Amino acid sequence: MGENRARADAGGNLSRPGKKQRPWWRRLRRRPAAHPLPSREPAPSPTVCRLRIVSYNIHKGWGPFNRRLTIAEMREALHALGPDLVLLQEVQGVHLGHAQRHPQWPAQPQYQFLADERLPERIYGGNRFHELGHHGNAVLSRFPVQDWANHDVSAHRWESRGILHCAFSLPNGVILHVFCVHLGLRAHWRRQQLERLRELIAALPPQVPVVVGGDFNDWGRDAEELLAVPLGLQDAFTATGRRAPPRTYPARGLAIGRLDRLYVRGGTVRAARVLRGRPWSHLSDHLPLWIEFDVERR
Structure with missing residues (x-):
């Protein structure tokens, strides 16, 4: 009996002689798959335009850690969502080096x-220009x-x-204003950029x-504090009952950063999702945000 007893290691984990234990990170429970997106339903009246909106930092078409070109898979995944409006960041307009090296x-x-052809507009x-492209x-x-x-909101030339x-x-005669942003890495740069964004919306x-x-x-x-509250904007996810904006970074592993946001005004958020799991966790270093938004003609 004593020869086959479980032993505790220095960390308090039990193990039995002769049985190889998996590393602790392999024993973590996997995050359950995300709920499927709600089916597209017709708008309740001709005065309402129902929009499916996606915001996505595509990491210039590369997967996490820049190990794999994923731009073709991104296109398939995005079109499968049937979006009406897509806001993209880190979009490569031209890169002569990548075009030569990657078939x-x-x-x-x-x-x-x-x-x-599905999104004709x-x-x-372009924000960053260099000798190979932008x-x-x-x-x-x-x-x-x-x-x-x-609008150029660069804090400095680097x-x-x-x-x-x-x-x-929109089909119901309403003009929708859309602002697609990618703000700076330092807090004081972001504050300057948020002030400029606030001026444009105001x-x-x-x-x-x-x-x-x-x-x-x-x-x-x-x-x-600097943008949403002064302008009466609402975070699309807190509008559906969340306590805070969702975590979207990094896409692989445990997302800890609430870096990506969608704010709205003048409509109703019907649903909001972070697109987790495959294929999204392997397409970019950020996870995309998806919302369904009703805009009514008043």
Whole structure:
């Protein structure tokens, strides 16, 4: 009896002689699969436009740790969602080096490749330019764009940032204003950029519906204090009952950072999801946000 007793190691874990134990990280329970997205239902009336909106930092088309080119898989995964509006960050417009080294590199700019014919409006704002190409933010849409502008909010020349502002005409006659952002890495840079974003939104009439999404790089809650509260914006996830914005970074393993946000005004959030698990955990270093948003003509 004494020869076969379980022994406790220095960490208090029990083991039996002759039985190899799996490492502790292998014994963790896996996160359950995300709930499927709700089926697309028709809008309740002709005055309501029901939108499926995605915000996604695509990491220039590379998977986590830059080990694998995933841009083709991203396109398939995004189109499977049937989105009406897609806000993209870290979009590679051109990169001559990657195009020469990787046969799978798209011949088109990434925003055009991802849009395909299903999202005919493709607006791109280049922010970082170098000798091999450029990258920035992009917005893809099923609806016609009325106007757009890319605002340079770079804190200095080594970290180029922009706010891409687009106005879309919805089928119910409403003009929806969309802001796609990727903010700086340091807190004082982000505060300056949030102040500029607040100025741009404050210049719009208060009844105009607004969607603001992207990679805020905000490890705290500065965006709520400096942007959302003063302008009457609502975090799309707290609007559905969450206590805080969701964790989206890193995509693989345990997500700890609430870096990606979607804020809305002038409509109703019907559902909100973080797209976890495969394929999303292997496509980029961020997880995408998905919401269903009703905009009504008043």
